[in-house]
Amino acid sequence: MEELLEKIRKEALYEKLPIMDDDGLSFLADFIGDQGITSLLEVGTCIGYSAITLAARNPELVITTLEIDEQRHLRALENVRKAGLEGRIRCICCDSRSWHIDDRFSAILLDGPKAHNRQLLTRYQDNLTEEGWIIVDDVYFHGFLDNPGVIRTRRLRTLVRKFSEFQKELEADPLYECTRLNIGDGLLLAKRGKRT
Ligand SMILES: C[S@@+](CC[C@H](N)C(=O)[O-])C[C@H]1O[C@@H](n2cnc3c(N)ncnc32)[C@H](O)[C@@H]1O
Secondary structure (H helix, E strand, C coil): CHHHHHHHHHHHHHCCCCCCCHHHHHHHHHHHHHCCCCEEEEECCCCCHHHHHHHHHCCCCEEEEEECCHHHHHHHHHHHHHHCCCCCEEEEECCCCCCCCCCCEEEEEECCCHHHHHHHHHHHHHHEEEEEEEEEECCCHHHCCCCHHHCCCHHHHHHHHHHHHHHHHHHHCCCEEEEEECCCCCEEEEEECCCC
16 A cells, blocks of 8 residues: 555656645544544545545545546546555545535545635535534645735735635634644644534
């Protein structure tokens, strides 16, 4: 498994594919075990690196992971097959902004289209079990959130603004108790309270 993961990681780095950094991923794998998280909805599969890592480190974990790009989705399917994890990782090729599922998950990892996290949270938060977790990766977004002055394009500026607004809204939302962690490129952990 380690060899396969190293191969996927090297491929992703060589092709400049955006995968989670190892510090964040390693923390998340432990966190999932510690919290007893057994079902995860991941938005943003890429080629399956995070899903395979998290499933390999947590034998009870079942993952549904969404990817809009067909080539990446197909590569993820192949990597999941090589890892022998087809029984626990379900890869779906779809636009997560319009996809629908009735299942409940004990955690949702938002690692897809950053400008659409608000829309994704609205779409999927009812799929979260009571006291489930919303996990947001890349909260410092390569340092852009703290240094918006260095951003040169309007598109990136809009994306950074929307991502920043989303994080502030989530932290202010009384439904969630949030913790921001300075690990990797930053993680935001939001625990949903009991439904009343
Ligand atoms: C940061 S990468 C995911 C990395 C992956 N979690 C990992 O660490 O191995 C984000 C992925 O989200 C995908 N994506 C972008 N917009 C999407 C959408 N609307 N629905 C589903 N996936 C989307 C991108 O194609 C990209 O592969």
